[in-house]
Amino acid sequence: MALSITQTTGSEVDLASLVDDYSPLLFRVAHSVLRSRPEAEDTVQDTFIRVLEHQRKLPAIRDLRVWLIRITWNLALDRRRRIRPEQMDDLFAESLVSRTLPADQALHEAQRHKAVFRELERLPPKERQVLLLSALEELGTAEMAAILGKSESAVRALLFRARTRLRERLNQGATA
Amino acid sequence: MRKTSDQLIDQTLTALRDTTPPTGMERRILHAVEHRAATTHTRHPWTWSLTTAALLLSVAAFTLHHLTTNPGAPGPASGTRVSIPSTKLALNSQLTARSSQLDAKPALSSNTQTLSSLTTSKLKTHNSTKPALLQPTPDHLLCDCDPVALAESRAPSQPAPPLPLTDQEKLLRRIVDKGDPIELAELNAANRAAHANADRAAFNSFFHPPITEPNE
Numbered sequence: 589m590a591l592s593i594t595q596t597t598g599s600e601v602d603l604a605s606l607v608d609d610y611s612p613l614l615f616r617v618a619h620s621v622l623r624s625r626p627e628a629e630d631t632v633q634d635t636f637i638r639v640l641e642h643q644r645k646l647p648a649i650r651d652l653r654v655w656l657i658r659i660t661w662n663l664a665l666d667r668r669r670r671i672r673p674e675q676m677d678d679l680f681a682e683s684l685v686s687r688t689l690p691a692d693q694a695l696h697e698a699q700r701h702k703a704v705f706r707e708l709e710r711l712p713p714k715e716r717q718v719l720l721l722s723a724l725e726e727l728g729t730a731e732m733a734a735i736l737g738k739s740e741s742a743v744r745a746l747l748f749r750a751r752t753r754l755r756e757r758l759n760q761g762a763t764a
Numbered sequence: 765m766r767k768t769s770d771q772l773i774d775q776t777l778t779a780l781r782d783t784t785p786p787t788g789m790e791r792r793i794l795h796a797v798e799h800r801a802a803t804t805h806t807r808h809p810w811t812w813s814l815t816t817a818a819l820l821l822s823v824a825a826f827t828l829h830h831l832t833t834n835p836g837a838p839g840p841a842s843g844t845r846v847s848i849p850s851t852k853l854a855l856n857s858q859l860t861a862r863s864s865q866l867d868a869k870p871a872l873s874s875n876t877q878t879l880s881s882l883t884t885s886k887l888k889t890h891n892s893t894k895p896a897l898l899q900p901t902p903d904h905l906l907c908d909c910d911p912v913a914l915a916e917s918r919a920p921s922q923p924a925p926p927l928p929l930t931d932q933e934k935l936l937r938r939i940v941d942k943g944d945p946i947e948l949a950e951l952n953a954a955n956r957a958a959h960a961n962a963d964r965a966a967f968n969s970f971f972h973p974p975i976t977e978p979n980e
Contacts, residue, residue, distance in 0.1 A: 603797060607790050615785040625786055632785075633793045637800050684779050704776045723777035751773070758769035 607636060610653065613726060614660045620720045621664035623705070624676040631667055635660045654734045657727070661717075661735055677705040707757045714738075715750035722747055 611632050618628035638659050639646075649655045681701035685694045708716055714736070721732045733740045929937065939947050949955050 604794055607794050607797070611790050611793060612785050615789065616781065616783055619783045620780045623780075625783075629786060629789050629792070632789070633796050636793055636797050640797055640801055680779075684776070700772055701776060704772055708776075719777075720780070723780045725781055754773060755769045758772065 603636070603640070606639070606652075606656075610656050611636075613653075613724070614656060616724055617657055617660045617721075618664040620723055621661070621668055622671070622676060623680040624671070627667060627671060627676070628664070631660060631664045634663050638663075651731075651734070654731055657731070658735045661721075677709075678702060681705060703758065703761055704754075707754055707761070710757070711750055711753060715746050715753065718743055718746040719750040719754070 614632045614635055615628050618631035619625065622628050622631065635656060639656070646652075681704075682698045684701050685697045687694075689697065708719070711719070717736060718732060721727055721735065727735075729740045729743050733743045736743065738746075936951075939951065950959070
């Protein structure tokens with residue numbers, strides 16, 4: 589079956605090439621929200637199904653990359669409300685610890701990573717979202733602003749506040 | 765060595781950034797999308813026919829419902845209504861009508877005020893000696909170069925806040941909302957008079973006047 593999408597120029601974009609080009613980036617976007625590989629893959633799949641369903645709107649889209657990220661982002665946020673994120677964070681935090689460390693150090697390190705994720709979740713939603721999007725280095729401030737529907741200056745301010753707040757809370761947790 | 769909070773945050777964010785997708789993800793996604801596209805194409809005629817049937821059914825149901833609930837047509841259930849609910853309905857409609865009457869007056873006045881302020885500002889620019897008119901300005905008098913004024917003059921007027929009910933109306937509304945059949949029945953003057961007469965008759969029959977002898 590030919591999976592092609594007609595653009596404004598009259599040329600056709602192969603959906604297979606879209607999947608090849610964008611699925612790694614979209615996977616990272618979804619994974620930054622969900623911290624679960626199977627859930628992130630399902631989210632990317634849902635994104636391309638949405639593309640298939642809304643292919644008539646494609647000619648009106650200016651930036652296909654931002655549009656795809658935005659769909660993935662919103663789908664991931666929706667999906668996160670249905671799953672229990674704490675379990676995902678625990679598993680992911682344990683996967684971040686080096687296997688060469690002794691057991692007690694590995695446990696301590698995993699707990700510190702869990703604390704980062706826990707405090708990340710306690711941030712105000714907008715600050716958390718900006719911080720997570722900023723983790724994907726491929727995205728500039730303008731693209732983050734387009735995805736979140738905010739101005740660039742607002743995105744920069746949110747990013748600064750998120751970083752400061754997260755650092756303060758982690759320091760408080762470390763001294764407590 | 766103990767990491768600082770900044771290092772920890774950076775390490776966590778870097779780990780999120782460096783996450784690699786699972787192998788074969790693109791193939792699985794393409795397969796799922798192709799399957800979805802095929803399902804959508806084969807399902808298309810059925811979807812259209814089902815949608816059309818549902819639409820026709822809803823129109824028929826609406827028409828049927830409209831015909832059965834038409835107040836002009838003799839309804840089968842209209843004669844079987846009991847008196848107390850009908851009293852309640854009538855009182856509710858009276859209160860609603862009263863509230864709408866109270867609402868209508870300030871809305872009209874506010875509309876007139878808006879139009880009059882617009883008219884006043886326009887007339888002052890042309891002829892400062894003429895008094896302001898308290899009537900709607902026709903569109904041709906408003907300049908096309910002032911779209912804000914045109915938009916404001918064409919905008920629907922905002923309804924004024926409802927006036928508070930009187931004490932009697934509040935009491936009436938409380939009785940209607942409570943729905944006690946005895947209290948509702950007492951709102952009817954004829955029922956109230958009949959009840960008072962019955963009470964008086966019962967009183968008189970129990971305490972009938974003493975029979976006095978004419979020579980006492």
